[in-house]
Amino acid sequence: xxxxxxxxxxxxxxxxxxxxxxxxxxxxxxxxxxxxxxxxxxxxxxxxxxxxxxxxxxxxxxxxxxxxxxxxxxxxxxxxxxxxxxxxxxxxxxxxxxxxxxxxxxxxxxxxxxxxxxxxxxxxxxxxxxxxxxxxxxxxxxxxxxxxxxxxxxxxxxxxxxxxxxxxxxxxxxxxxxxxxxxxxxxxxxxxxxxxxxxxxxxxxxxxxxxxxxxxxxxxxxxxxxxxxxxxxxxxxxxxxxxxxxxxxxxxxxxxxxxxxxxxxxxxxxxxxxxxxxxxxxxxxxxxxxxxxxxxxxxxxxxxxxxxxxxxxxxxxxxxx
Amino acid sequence: xxxxxxxxxxxxxxxxxxxxxxxxxxxxxxxxxxxxxxxxxxxxxxxxxxxxxxxxxxxxxxxxxxxxxxxxxxxxxxxxxxxxxxxxxxxxxxxxxxxxxxxxxxxxxxxxxxxxxxxxxxxxxxxxxxxxxxxxxxxxxxxxxxxxxxxxxxxxxxxxxxxxxxxxxxxxxxxxxxxxxxxxxxxxxxxxxxxxxxxxxxxxxxxxxxxxxxxxxxxxxxxxxxxxxxxxxxxxxxxxxxxxxxxxxxxxxxxxxxxxxxxxxxxxxxxxxxxxxxxxxxxxxxxxxxxxxxxxxxxxxxxxxxxxxxxxxxxxxxxxx
Numbered sequence: 001x002x003x004x005x006x007x008x009x010x011x012x013x014x015x016x017x018x019x020x021x022x023x024x025x026x027x028x029x030x031x032x033x034x035x036x037x038x039x040x041x042x043x044x045x046x047x048x049x050x051x052x053x054x055x056x057x058x059x060x061x062x063x064x065x066x067x068x069x070x071x072x073x074x075x076x077x078x079x080x081x082x083x084x085x086x087x088x089x090x091x092x093x094x095x096x097x098x099x100x101x102x103x104x105x106x107x108x109x110x111x112x113x114x115x116x117x118x119x120x121x122x123x124x125x126x127x128x129x130x131x132x133x134x135x136x137x138x139x140x141x142x143x144x145x146x147x148x149x150x151x152x153x154x155x156x157x158x159x160x161x162x163x164x165x166x167x168x169x170x171x172x173x174x175x176x177x178x179x180x181x182x183x184x185x186x187x188x189x190x191x192x193x194x195x196x197x198x199x200x201x202x203x204x205x206x207x208x209x210x211x212x213x214x215x216x217x218x219x220x221x222x223x224x225x226x227x228x229x230x231x232x233x234x235x236x237x238x239x240x241x242x243x244x245x246x247x248x249x250x251x252x253x254x255x256x257x258x259x260x261x262x263x264x265x266x267x268x269x270x271x272x273x274x275x276x277x278x279x280x281x282x283x284x285x286x287x288x289x290x291x292x293x294x295x296x297x298x299x300x301x302x303x304x305x306x307x308x309x310x311x312x313x314x315x316x317x318x319x320x321x
Numbered sequence: 322x323x324x325x326x327x328x329x330x331x332x333x334x335x336x337x338x339x340x341x342x343x344x345x346x347x348x349x350x351x352x353x354x355x356x357x358x359x360x361x362x363x364x365x366x367x368x369x370x371x372x373x374x375x376x377x378x379x380x381x382x383x384x385x386x387x388x389x390x391x392x393x394x395x396x397x398x399x400x401x402x403x404x405x406x407x408x409x410x411x412x413x414x415x416x417x418x419x420x421x422x423x424x425x426x427x428x429x430x431x432x433x434x435x436x437x438x439x440x441x442x443x444x445x446x447x448x449x450x451x452x453x454x455x456x457x458x459x460x461x462x463x464x465x466x467x468x469x470x471x472x473x474x475x476x477x478x479x480x481x482x483x484x485x486x487x488x489x490x491x492x493x494x495x496x497x498x499x500x501x502x503x504x505x506x507x508x509x510x511x512x513x514x515x516x517x518x519x520x521x522x523x524x525x526x527x528x529x530x531x532x533x534x535x536x537x538x539x540x541x542x543x544x545x546x547x548x549x550x551x552x553x554x555x556x557x558x559x560x561x562x563x564x565x566x567x568x569x570x571x572x573x574x575x576x577x578x579x580x581x582x583x584x585x586x587x588x589x590x591x592x593x594x595x596x597x598x599x600x601x602x603x604x605x606x607x608x609x610x611x612x613x614x615x616x617x618x619x620x621x622x623x624x625x626x627x628x629x630x631x632x633x634x635x636x637x638x639x640x641x642x
Contacts, residue, residue, distance in 0.1 A: 083594065131476055145562075147468065154564020155452055158595045161561040166554050166592055169489060178557065178592040233487050236499065237558065240482040241466075243475020271487055271499040273404070274479045 002027070003062045006054050007297030008047055009112060010034055010070040012086030012139065015043070017050035018290070019058040020297040024123040027058050029293075040089040048102045065303045067108045067296035068099060069115035071142070076157035079109050085175065086139065108299040112136075112292045114151045114160060116285075117144025119294030120248055124287040131244040134285060135162055135231075137251030141183035144295075145242075163187070167233040185230035186260075188252040194223045210256040227253070228260035232267020239272045239280055250285035257284060323348070324383045327375050328618030329368055330433065331355055331391040333407030333460070336364070338371035339611070340379040341618040345444040348379050350614075361410040369423045386624045388429040388617035389420060390436035392463070397478035400430050406496065407460065429620040433457075433613045435472045435481060437606070438465025440615030441569055445608040452565040455606060456483055456552075458572035462504035465616075466563075484508070488554040506551035507581075509573040515544045531577040548574070549581035553588020560593045560601055571606035578605060 002021040009016045011034060018029040030050045035042050047068065055063055072084025079096025081087065096109040110118070117134035120126040126134075130149040136142040143162025145152040152159050163183035164176050171180025172190070184190050191206040198219045200212065212220035235247055253260070268275050268282065287294055323342040330337045332355060339350040351371045356363050368389065376384055393405025400417025402408065417430040431439070438455035441447040447455075451470040457463040464483025466473040473480050484504035485497050492501025493511070505511050512527040519540045521533065533541035556568055574581070589596050589603065608615055 143562075147473065152468065152563070154595075155566045156564055156595075156599055158599070159562065159564035161564075161595065164561040164592075164594070165558045167487075167490070169554060176594045177597065178594075233490060237486045238562075240485040241464075241480065241559075241562065242473070243477055243480035243482075245476045271485075273485070273497040273499075274477075274482065276498065278477060278479070 001059050001062045003064055003301075004058055005064045005297045005300035006051055006066045007115075007293040007295070007300060008050060008066070008068040009115070009292040009296060010043065010047065010068065010087070011112065012036070012071065014289075015046055015050070016290070016293055017047070017054060018293045018297065019054040019063075020294060022064070022301055024294070026290075028054055030054065036087065036089055040093065043089070044095075044098055044102060047099060051103060065108065065300035066103070066105065067110060067115070067298070067300035067303070068095075069110045069112045069292045069296040070095070071112045074109055074111050074157045076109075076153055081109075106303065108296075108303045110151070110296060110299055111142070111144070111157070111160070113142030114144040114153070115295030115299065116142075116250065116287070116291035117146050117160075117248075117295065118151055118298055119287050119291035119296075120250075120285050121146045121149070121295075122298045123294050124291060125248050125283055125285050126246055129246045131242070132246040132248060133162070133238055133242065133244055134248045134250060134291075135234075137187055137249060137253045139187065139189050141187045141251075147242075147244075162234065162238070165234045165237060167230045182230055182234045186227045186234075191223055191227060191253060194226065195220070198223070206253050206256070210253070210259060213256070213259045221259070224256060224259035225263045227256075228263025228265075229267045231260065231264040233271060235264065235268045235282060236271030236275065239268065239275050243274055243278075243280075245280060247280070247282045248285040249282070250288065250291060254284055322380050322383045324385050324622075325379055326385045326618045326621035327372050327387045328436075328614040328616070328621060329371060329387070329389040330436070330613040330617060331364065331368060331389065331408070332433065333357070333392065335610075336367055336371070337611070337614055338368070338375060339614045339618060340375040340384075341615060343385070343622055345615070347611075349375055351375065357408065357410055361414065364410075365416075365419055365423060368420060372424060386429065386621035387424070387426065388431060388436070388619070388621035388624070389416075390431045390433045390613045390617040391416070392433045395430055395432050395478045397430075397474055402430075427624065429617075429624045431472070431617060431620055432463075432465070432478070432481070434463030435465040435474075436616030436620065437463075437571065437608070437612035438467050438481075438569075438616065439472055439619055440608050440612035440617075441571075441606050442467045442470070442616075443619045444615050445612060446569050446604055446606050447567055450567045452563070453567040453569060454483070454559055454563065454565055455569045455571060455612075456555075458508055458570060458574045460508065460510050462508045462572075468563075468565075483555065483559070486555045486558060488551045503551055503555045507548045507555075512544055512548060512574060515547065516541070519544070527574050527577070531574075531580060534577070534580045542580070545577060545580035546584045548577075549584025549586075550588045552581065552585040554592060556585065556589045556603060557592030557596065560589065560596050564595055564599075564601075566601060568601070568603045569606040570603070571609065571612060575605055 141163030168180035462484030489501035493505035
């Protein structure tokens with residue numbers, strides 16, 4: 001039997017879990033709704049029972065470790081989650097300890113965008129690239145920075161808040177207190193918000209706006225132009241700061257690539273000497289909404305390896321789930 | 322006798338060199354003009370003879386290594402300098418090889434802002450802080466990123482171009498092809514440029530503008546307000562991206578701190594959740610125009626240590642200068 005680890009991805013809408021081998025094959029997966037309205041205990045129970053189910057199915061003795069990713073700032077040392085707009089019920093909770101206690105086994109916690117970046121680095125569009133940055137376009141815009149093959153956390157685990165780069169100094173107000181944040185001009189929510197602002201329709205999804213743009217609607221085309229230029233300003237800044245070889249985009253608006261990418265790439269080219277003069281790449285991520293699962297599972301496997309084993313004195317034991 | 326290394330800092334105006342002990346004491350220093358108008362051979366000769374002079378004075382056998390810093394992109398692997406506005410004569414030159422050949426000894430090359438950041442990390446305002454960022458306000462604005470105690474170079478050595486963060490999307494044009502770059506709104510050159518634009522006077526230095534602001538001149542006060550707010554936008558972006566504990570400023574306009582810092586800190590606070598909610602510090606660097614020397618010397622010493630020694634088989638020899 002193959003050795004594997006379990007990755008869990010808790011979002012504002014979905015709860016996913018998967019058992020993934022050390023060479024990146026998914027042995028089994030579970031996907032369901034995140035029952036946030038039932039309270040956090042229910043959600044934690046669902047996380048733990050998903051892990052149990054996958055372990056029972058794939059075998060205790062081959063399980064290397066468990067990683068869990070979720071949105072919000074994570075104080076890495078304490079395993080506490082802060083300021084997660086998508087998981088308000090979890091504010092200030094020592095998530096790692098709570099899960100570990102119910103599970104009876106160690107767990108690695110990571111921010112979802114960081115985990116997704118690590119997943120793409122491990123098995124996706126960033127395979128073999130040790131320095132890369134992932135932008136996840138969704139309700140907001142998250143970011144994950146992989147530097148030297150590892151997640152760049154910052155001193156409190158708050159690094160990678162790419163969505164809050166200022167791209168329009170007097171732009172749309174943001175819940176973070178800033179205005180003109182990238183995520184207020186280029187996320188899926190920003191697309192629907194701008195459509196409303198422009199009286200394109202009140203209940204349009206970002207996909208609806210995309211379809212209007214495809215049909216030649218000038219307002220919809222302008223919205224994707226704003227999305228592209230905003231992303232371009234941020235990407236040029238990121239390239240000028242990091243000089244990484246690869247910048248990946250993922251998330252709901254990705255199918256609209258042809259609508260926003262030309263403006264994005266032109267803006268990046270104009271604003272970054274390094275982008276114009278090197279082979280720096282801006283590309284689509286390839287793992288879709290499973291990138292976080294891959295990253296979380298990878299962290300689970302790595303955590304196990306990091307624990308010094310002493311096989312002579314005591315036989316390696318399966319994680320006591 | 323103490324072990325030491327030699328740091329050399331070549332700028333558009335000055336050439337400095339110093340012999341610095343491993344615990345940060347300057348044993349001897351040389352400072353003179355960078356004779357760029359005489360051609361690059363003369364400048365290289367001056368660098369080499371400065372190193373010789375310091376070595377003769379402080380002893381060959383205690384010399385651990387030599388580091389040289391200069392402005393421009395440095396392709397780290399090849400030791401080639403690119404796009405240095407301050408050293409046009411050196412464009413495309415394999416500086417490291419040329420110096421090593423004339424010197425007959427290995428040399429470490431580093432970008433001046435990176436070296437300054439490393440100097441501050443080693444012996445200045447960033448002592449003991451492994452993750453920090455330095456902004457050098459001068460003719461342009463340079464940046465040095467220290468992550469995990471090491472310079473973050475990017476894949477081609479072009480990282481840290483903080484001066485080219487876009488802070489005003491439709492702002493002043495920049496030589497890099499962008500507009501609204503930080504350095505076009507907050508460098509010493511930007512201060513004098515804005516003074517000219519506002520008809521404050523054609524030949525004012527940034528110090529003159531500072532003195533006018535001190536005397537209550539509203540235009541001069543507005544200029545420093547723009548400087549502060551531009552720095553604040555960039556710093557908020559940097560804090561949101563890196564979540565480092567320390568951001569340092571250095572350079573000519575630093576004595577005007579009281580004029581620009583209030584606007585800078587207010588803008589950073591407004592635009593960065595992490596800055597408002599943590600003990601992240603924005604402070605003055607302390608090594609002044611010797612930070613680069615310290616960083617270069619530190620790199621020289623480290624490079625020597627990185628070479629595996631085999632004392633049993635061959636006695637450690639002095640660098641054959």
